[in-house]
Each structure stands twice: as C-alpha cells, then as structure tokens.
Amino acid sequence: MLSSVLSLSLFGGAFAARLFLNEPDIGFDEFFNLADGELASLDDLVGLPDFDAAARRYMPIRNYTYYRNGAAGEWSYRNNLEVFNRYPIRPRTMIDITNIEASLPTTILGHNFSVPFFIAPCARAGFGNIEGEKGLVEAAAAENILYIPSLYATLSTAEIADLKKKDQVTFQQFYLDSDEAATQEVFDDAKANGHQAIVFTIDSPADGNRQRAVRYGVGPE
Numbered sequence: 001m002l003s004s005v006l007s008l009s010l011f012g013g014a015f016a017a018r019l020f021l022n023e024p025d026i027g028f029d030e031f032f033n034l035a036d037g038e039l040a041s042l043d044d045l046v047g048l049p050d051f052d053a054a055a056r057r058y059m060p061i062r063n064y065t066y067y068r069n070g071a072a073g074e075w076s077y078r079n080n081l082e083v084f085n086r087y088p089i090r091p092r093t094m095i096d097i098t099n100i101e102a103s104l105p106t107t108i109l110g111h112n113f114s115v116p117f118f119i120a121p122c123a124r125a126g127f128g129n130i131e132g133e134k135g136l137v138e139a140a141a142a143e144n145i146l147y148i149p150s151l152y153a154t155l156s157t158a159e160i161a162d163l164k165k166k167d168q169v170t171f172q173q174f175y176l177d178s179d180e181a182a183t184q185e186v187f188d189d190a191k192a193n194g195h196q197a198i199v200f201t202i203d204s205p206a207d208g209n210r211q212r213a214v215r216y217g218v219g220p221e
C-alpha cells in the first residue's frame with residue numbers, strides 16, 4: 001500500500017512539470033507574423049528574448065540548434081533560466097542616478113573597457129553568419145567592450161587578429177589539451193597574434209551529452 005501511495009505521489013510530481021516557454025510572451029509573434037526563414041528587422045527588436053525568437057524563425061534548424069541546446073533532456077537548462085527569473089529586483093527610489101553611466105567603465109586585468117561585462121567565447125560564429133566572428137570583433141572595438149574569441153572560432157586566430165582595430169584588447173579562450181604541445185601551440189598562437197591574455201575554461205572536462213544537438217550532428221566537438 002505504502003509503495004503504491006509513494007509511486008502515485010512520484011507520478012504526481014512528474015506530471016506537475018510546467019510548460020516551459022523559450023521566451024516570455026511579449027507579443028513577438030503577433031507583431032512580426034514572420035514566415036519561416038524571414039528575418040525580423042533589427043530595429044524592431046525590443047529586448048534580448050527577441051533575438052532568440054528572431055534567430056529561431058530565420059536560421060536553418062541545424063544552425064539554430066548548434067546555439068540552442070543543453071545537456072540531455074535540458075532539465076538543467078530550463079531550470080537555470082527559470083531560477084534566474086526568480087531573482088526579485090528591489091526598487092530603490094529617490095536616489096541620485098545622474099552619474100550612473102559614469103559608473104559603467106571599468107578595468108579587466110588592467111585594461112580599460114566601457115562596461116563591466118564582455119563578449120564571452122562562443123564557438124563557431126559561422127553557424128550564425130558567413131563572416132564568422134567578424135561582426136563580434138568589430139562591434140567590440142566600436143563599443144570598447146572586451147571580446148574573448150573561442151578556441152573553436154570559425155575564423156583563425158590570425159584572421160581575428162587582422163580584423164582587430166589598432167590597440168584593441170582581446171583575450172584568447174582555451175581548453176586544456178591532454179597533449180601539452182597542443183596547449184603550448186595555442187599559447188604561442190595567442191601571443192603571436194596579439195591577444196593580451198588567455199582565458200582558461202574549467203567547466204568542460206568532457207563532452208556533454210546534448211541530445212537535441214546530436215539529432216542535427218552539431219554536438220560537442
């Protein structure tokens with residue numbers, strides 16, 4: 001009896017999973033009414049979630065899937081997004097915000113940047129744009145934001161170096177290779193191509209089991 005009560009309550013828990021919305025419903029579909037493969041106008045995108053919705057309508061499914069996938073059944077992926085949304089913002093009023101923009105510039109490893117965040121390493125920009133990382137390097141230079149190219153960028157380190165503006169600061173991301181010589185080569189390459197620092201990714205000790213990505217042959221390297 002106890003076991004059947006227990007299994008009933010476990011099933012109850014499983015069925016209680018809520019529908020996951022990839023983006024908040026803020027009227028994207030009604031406004032754009034896009035056909036498959038149609039690109040929303042950049043000027044009409046009003047917030048970050050719009051970029052995901054626009055990419056999903058526009059990009060070939062294989063390319064979109066390369067960027068939009070998580071481990072296994074994507075339970076952690078969804079949970080991570082949901083828990084972030086549960087952070088409440090405490091409104092503060094009647095405080096001086098006249099100089100708030102002046103508080104944004106910062107230094108990272110001694111280099112000056114316009115904002116305290118950076119463009120994180122994301123492999124294979126070529127899935128999103130035939131020019132690969134070009135737009136990212138140039139936008140980072142235009143806004144004085146740190147760009148950290150991935151070890152698995154579509155463009156080579158030398159091609160990225162060629163796109164850099166004079167004095168533009170970039171850090172090179174790398175994964176540790178069990179072959180020491182291969183890692184040394186990455187360091188030498190980064191130095192020769194003028195990256196000012198290297199960034200070591202520590203959360204990727206093995207390839208993930210990304211089931212959505214495997215369907216389209218765009219799983220981990």
Ligand SMILES: Cc1cc2nc3c(=O)[nH]c(=O)nc-3n(C[C@H](O)[C@H](O)[C@H](O)COP(=O)(O)O)c2cc1C
Binds near residue numbers: 067150
């Ligand atoms: C499609 C994709 C490719 C990524 N490629 C890399 C990579 O090559 N190297 C790396 O260190 N991190 C990589 N990341 C991780 C990101 O740099 C970043 O840490 C992660 O996406 C968390 O930031 P977010 O919450 O803003 O997405 C990748 C992430 C995505 C979604």
